[in-house]
Amino acid sequence: MKKTLFIISFFLFVGLTSKAQETKPKSLPKQYQEAVTNILGQIPDAANQKATQVMDFAKSLLGVKYKYASASPERGFDCSGFVSYVFKNFGFTGARSSVDFAKKGKQVKLEEAKVGDVLVFTGTNSKLRSPGHVGIISSIDEDGKIKFIHSSSGKAKGVTITDLEGYYKNRFLKAVTLVE
Template structure:
């Protein structure tokens, strides 16, 4: 019983301090047990991203409506993104320009599922924020899909590949929920 309490105390302490993978200071008899237990605990950030995506996916197909952030009426792009993140405690932004200013900017190759992509409006030459979406998935080749409310052909919440037209409009990626 003392062994279990010690291991669980160690895991809790190091998980809270961000040093969960550094168990080298433990006696050898505990290192393997800690590594095994840690491998079974989901990473908090991954879990949060999964929750965000599950919630966002539940809104697929909701129609596009300019200046709206209501699933009953429809969403514009930033209305959709703000509605999703509001359900996870983030209330700092409503417009694409707000999202461009909020959070922590990350390089696209370091972005992760749940991060916000900020795009220009439909005029690519005007390099000011005009559209936002949330990274939906990143495959093993680094190809990104994002979920957003589009006024285009889909005319509602949809998942789109980050390539071509949208890739040329991309301004930045930001992390808004850690």
């Protein structure tokens, strides 16, 4: 632990000293560079912490029944009611429908999307390329396979986690980042 604190202190000192002198920082010895890289890689950034909190909260609602035009865990959720309820608990307001979510936040490529981003889909008719369903990315495995949490009116009839493939992949419109 002392060695770790020393490495971090040394790294910060070198960085602060070099900025104060407006010179380039001296390179750290390789063993310290690797240690600092490993330590910094283990410290989640604020966006990752927020995404984890959002997911923990969303997953606490698994199994809540589907209810059209509802945004209440007591009565049930429709898809956008679920997503708006989750994000409202983290200070994001202003979106209640799938169309609203399609317009909010920052659009990202699906390959660059991350846990906590909102996925926007067509309605059940994928030929009509307008928003009709939303969910939140709940996990991305090392192969890039995405799972999302949403309130489904389908066979799950409630809040569930689904793979982004087949039926939903065909209906996918865009990914939107709300958590920054």
